[in-house]
Amino acid sequence: MIKVGITGGIGSGKSTVCRLFAACGAAVYDSDREAKRLMNDDSDLRVRIIAAFGEECYTAEGLNRPRLAQEVFGHPERLRRLNAIVHPAVIADFRAWAGRQSGDYVVLESAILFSSGLDREVDRTVAVLAPESLRIGRTCRRDGVDEAAVRSRMAAQESDDFLRERADYCLVNIVEADTQAAVEQLDKLFRHESRNS
Structure with a gap:
């Protein structure tokens, strides 16, 4: 079994991507x-x-x-x-949880995957990215906050450039149908890697 870490900034769509991995049959740990x-x-x-x-x-x-x-x-x-x-x-809990799972791979969702050290607990990392304007719009609608509040939260997070440099895979989440197709491709890849490792 391999462990896959999913990360991304506010409004990028980490939860959407994790839901799509779950639909493929992967167990998901929301850190x-x-x-x-x-x-x-x-x-x-x-x-x-x-x-x-x-x-x-x-x-x-x-x-x-x-x-x-x-x-x-x-x-x-x-x-x-x-x-x-x-x-x-959280790390100890994730290890115990992963040990109870079956399947080819499991998913760990964390907004702070790299800064928390959780990236050391996984075999592959996926950064979920989206244009800033889209992220702001999504977060304003979801949380009922204004743009300034979202920008303040974004400023406290790792940048897309930071994530892009460190992640094994980058998934751009703009249109859900395209995101679903990308997740399904990664699902096949992770299953293949797990079965051949």
Whole structure:
């Protein structure tokens, strides 16, 4: 079995690409969703987050995401500290999850694949790219935010050039039918590689 990492900036269509891989039969691990689950359910992680950022980061219902975001975003050193706590737990969880899967390959979705070190957990990487104007439009519609808010979030992410230089494959996601055809080609390639490795 090979492991494939999917990454891309906000509005690029990572989730669409992962949905298309899932339709091809691949199991998909959403690292963002699983990190949130772990921060809620893993008692050791909870203790370490509280020790680093305060009791207010949790409520009776679980993780207080707005409060934690307020603590770390715009504060690079605090964000690095949070990532140093959370990323190892996500990596361990991904390894365990991948070990339970069957099939020729699995997919790991992560917006921060390279900066988190998750790229070292996979055999192949795919960067999902799209024109900036399209990404902004998609995100404004999806999140109900204005262009300035999207540009601010984009500025904090790895650039398409950064991703293009590091990824094994680049997939331009403009028209879904074309994206689906590209995913189906990669699906065939990954299955072939897995069966012949």
